[in-house]
Every structure is written in structure tokens, then in C-alpha cells.
Amino acid sequence: MTRKTVRIAMNGVTGRMGHRQHLVRSLLAIREQGGLDLGDGTILWPEPVLVGRRAYALEAMAREHGLDPENISTDLDAVLADRSEKAVDIYFDAQVTSARVEALKKAIAAGKHIYTEKPTATDLAGALELARLARAAGIRHGVVQDKLFLPGLLKLKRLVDGGFFGRILSVRGEFGYWVFEGDWQEAQRPSWNYRSQDGGGIVVDMFPHWEYVMHELFGRVRSVQALAATHIPERWDERGKPYQATADDAAYGIFELEGGAIAQINSSWAVRVHRDELVEFQVDGTEGSAVAGLRTCRVQHRGVTPKPVWNPDLPATHAFRDQWQEVPDNETFDNGFKAQWELFLRHVYADAPYHWDLAAGARGVQLAELGLKSAAQGRRIEVPEIAL
Structure with missing residues (x-):
């Protein structure tokens, strides 16, 4: 066996997702298993x-995880310009969205x-520019689409691929939880989110997720009609100071899918x-029918549907929930972030197929942009196919 070291610049890794999911549960987990065997x-x-x-x-993070203390930098330009034996091979971005485009362009x-969190840009024009630049540069590029790798959605995809549903009529999604305002209990999300x-x-934040979930499992989104709301107008930041929430904290969307199915997804x-x-x-x-969550999936077939x-x-x-059957695991599910990292690394170093690229990321940005436009104008909006 030959061990090949892959140096990966991780920008924004001090944030919650960058640290926990991408560093600890993905790259460090790959090291703990002895590396990634390319076969x-x-x-x-x-x-x-x-x-x-x-x-x-x-x-502090390097010390916590036993990483080389020399492998840290506050100078992205210097990291990208390094051509020594310590040059990075891959750039990963988990910064706030507003800082992402400039950093990705530099990389x-x-x-x-390039491997990056989403949304890839703050608007569609920026997302398309990144996709075009990456294509012209001839580099490999990928966008995190982690929910596709959740056990519950992997089981759901198994059902779709197996023809369980017949003709799919509708999809209804419910996502969200109470994020504390920050006054009497600390908020679970950073203040910039609001x-x-x-x-x-x-x-x-969430429409890019729903785009790839719908696109991969049920069909391309053809139209969107959305209502966005700011239900909590005042919150408290990390220093305990009040601020006005200027961003939407809830969205109610209806999506027409290719093939005729209708999706309705609430996010809050x-x-x-x-x-x-x-x-x-x-x-x-x-x-x-099926109901899928993060880990579980339950089904009810036509032949056993009650009346x-x-x-x-x-x-x-009758207890209606008791009338559904659990879908078995039938396989071992790894952490979704780690699984996608492994696929991307195989794509870069073993030429394995991979289609969750910057063009796919641009579709998510497009849906978010059109969703906000729909909410502002109070109308249904067609979603055209993206052409690079």
C-alpha cells in the first residue's frame, strides 16, 4: 500500500458545521479508519x-485534535500561493455565504x-460565474449536498428507484425547530443567520437543500410559489445585545415538479x-406512501391502506401511526458528510463519477433567489433550466 497525503485548506472550520461535521466527523474520521482506500x-x-x-x-483546534501546529494560517492568499511540498491540493469553504465567492475565485x-458548503453564492449570477470559472480552469469541484446521504432519505430513494410509489402525486416536507431568541436562553444558531x-x-439557507432533494429523488423543480416571513422581529446576538432580525425565519413553499408531482415544504x-x-x-x-426523516422511513402500501x-x-x-411499516436498514449508513467527502476524494484522485458540482450548487441558489422573488411579488414563478 502507498499512502498519499492530501493537503486540504479548510476555511471557516471554526464554525459549528465546519468543525463538527467536516473536520471531526469527516476528515479526522477518515484518518481514524486508516485513510481512504482507493482500491x-x-x-x-x-x-x-x-x-x-x-x-x-x-x-486551540489544532491542539484539541492533535494536528500539526504549523498547518494553520490566517492568510488565505499565502496558503493558495504556496508551491512548496506543503502546498494544498483542495480548498474547502465553510465560511459565511457573503465571504464565499471571493475565496472560491481565488482558489x-x-x-x-474545490469543495464547498452551500449556498455557493449570494445570487445566481455569482453561482454561475463560479461554475464557469471552475469548468474553464479544468479543476474538480463539488458542493456539499449532505441530506441526500441521510439514512432516511437513502431508504426513500431506494423506494423511488424500486417503483414502490407507482406514480408520485405529492411530497410534503416539514423542517424546523424553535431557535431561542437569545435573551433568556442562548440561541442555537449564529446571529448573522437573521x-x-x-x-x-x-x-x-434551506431552499438550496430542498432543490437537490427534490431534483435527485422526484424530479426537477419547474415552478415555485413561496411566502417568507420574519416571525421573530427582535433577537439577541452572541454578546447579549438586541438586534433587529431583517431576514426571514420561516418560509412556506409550493413547488411543481417535472412529471406533475407537487411538493409543499415548510421551513421554520x-x-x-x-x-x-x-x-x-x-x-x-x-x-x-412513505414518511422519511433523518434516519427512519415508514411505508404504507396500497394493499394495506385502511379506509x-x-x-x-x-x-x-385506530392509532394511524401504528398502521405503517418500518423500512429496514439493509446496510450500514455512514455519516452523510463523511460519505460525500469520500466520494469527492475518489472523484479527484481516482476519476470516480461525481455530479454534485458547482452547476448543481447554482440550481440551489437559483431556487432560493426565485423563492424570495415569489414571496416579494406574491406570485408563482417558473424555474428555467440552467445553462452554463
Whole structure:
């Protein structure tokens, strides 16, 4: 076996998602398993290079995880310009969205392969420019689309691919939880999420997720009609100071899908959870239905569908949830972020197929942009196919 070290610049890794999911549960987890076996006698060994604005935070993170203290930097330009044996091969971005485009452009210009969180840009024009620049540069590029790798959605895709549903009629999604305002309990999300001037808002955050989920499982989104709201107008930041929430914290969307199915997805940071998981999708088809969450998936086939009769004068005699059947795992599911990292690394170093690229990321930005436009204008808007 030959071990090949892959140096990866990780920008924004001091944030919650960058640290927990991408560093600890992905790259460090790959190292803990002995690296990534490409199947040709090569073992890839990821070597994170931590990039950020606060040197002390990077130093503390390197110490915590036993990383080389020399593999930290507050100077992205210097990291990208390095042509020594310590040059990075891949640039990963988990910064706030407003800082992402400039950094990705620099990495593309430096000839680095790109892997990035979403949304890839604050508007469609910026997202398309990145996709075109990456294509012209001939680099490999990928966008995090983690929800496709959740056990619940992998089971749901198995059902779709197996024809379980017959003709799919509708998709209903519920996502969200109560994010504390920050006054009497600390908020679970950073304050910039609630300021539109800083790139915040649940439409910008979640519609890119819903785009790839719908696109991959059910069909391309053909139209969107959305209503966005700011239910909590005042919140408290990380220093305990009040601020005005200028971004939407809830969005209610209806999407027409290619093939005729209708999807309705509610997203909210101002809702209390009364469901089994923080996100759930119900899919109804002519032959059967399913409800999928983060990890579980339950089904009800046409042949065993009960025949409810509406009678408000009598109490319900059946527990409707008990009439559904659990879909078995049938396989071992790895962390979704790690699984996609492994696919991207195989794409870069073993030429494995990979289609979750910057063009796919641009579709998500497009849907968010059109969703906000629909909410502002109060109308249904067609979603044209993207052409690079």
C-alpha cells in the first residue's frame, strides 16, 4: 500500500458545521479508519490545513485534535500561493455565504480543486460565474449536498428507484425547530443567520437543500410559489445585545415538479417540534406512501391502506401511526458528510463519477433567489433550466 497525503485548506472550520461535521466527523474520521482506500494500492491520507481569521481559535483546534501546529494560517492568499511540498491540493469553504465567492475565485485561480458548503453564492449570477470559472480552469469541484446521504432519505430513494410509489402525486416536507431568541436562553444558531445584510435567511439557507432533494429523488423543480416571513422581529446576538432580525425565519413553499408531482415544504426556525424528527417528508403515490426523516422511513402500501371514515362525533379507534411499516436498514449508513467527502476524494484522485458540482450548487441558489422573488411579488414563478 502507498499512502498519499492530501493537503486540504479548510476555511471557516471554526464554525459549528465546519468543525463538527467536516473536520471531526469527516476528515479526522477518515484518518481514524486508516485513510481512504482507493482500491488500487493507494491510501489517501487527508491533512487538514486550518484557515481562518482568529489565530488563537485555530491553534486551540489544532491542539484539541492533535494536528500539526504549523498547518494553520490566517492568510488565505499565502496558503493558495504556496508551491512548496506543503502546498494544498483542495480548498474547502465553510465560511459565511457573503465571504464565499471571493475565496472560491481565488482558489480556482490558484488551480485548486474545490469543495464547498452551500449556498455557493449570494445570487445566481455569482453561482454561475463560479461554475464557469471552475469548468474553464479544468479543476474538480463539488458542493456539499449532505441530506441526500441521510439514512432516511437513502431508504426513500431506494423506494423511488424500486417503483414502490407507482406514480408520485405529492411530497410534503416539514423542517424546523424553535431557535431561542437569545435573551433568556442562548440561541442555537449564529446571529448573522437573521440579518439579510449578512447573507442570512431561511430561504437562502434551506431552499438550496430542498432543490437537490427534490431534483435527485422526484424530479426537477419547474415552478415555485413561496411566502417568507420574519416571525421573530427582535433577537439577541452572541454578546447579549438586541438586534433587529431583517431576514426571514420561516418560509412556506409550493413547488411543481417535472412529471406533475407537487411538493409543499415548510421551513421554520420559529416552530416547536411535534414530529418524530427535525425534518420529515411524506411522499404519496398511487401504489403507496412513505414518511422519511433523518434516519427512519415508514411505508404504507396500497394493499394495506385502511379506509378511514370522517365522523367528528366519535373518537378515533385506530392509532394511524401504528398502521405503517418500518423500512429496514439493509446496510450500514455512514455519516452523510463523511460519505460525500469520500466520494469527492475518489472523484479527484481516482476519476470516480461525481455530479454534485458547482452547476448543481447554482440550481440551489437559483431556487432560493426565485423563492424570495415569489414571496416579494406574491406570485408563482417558473424555474428555467440552467445553462452554463
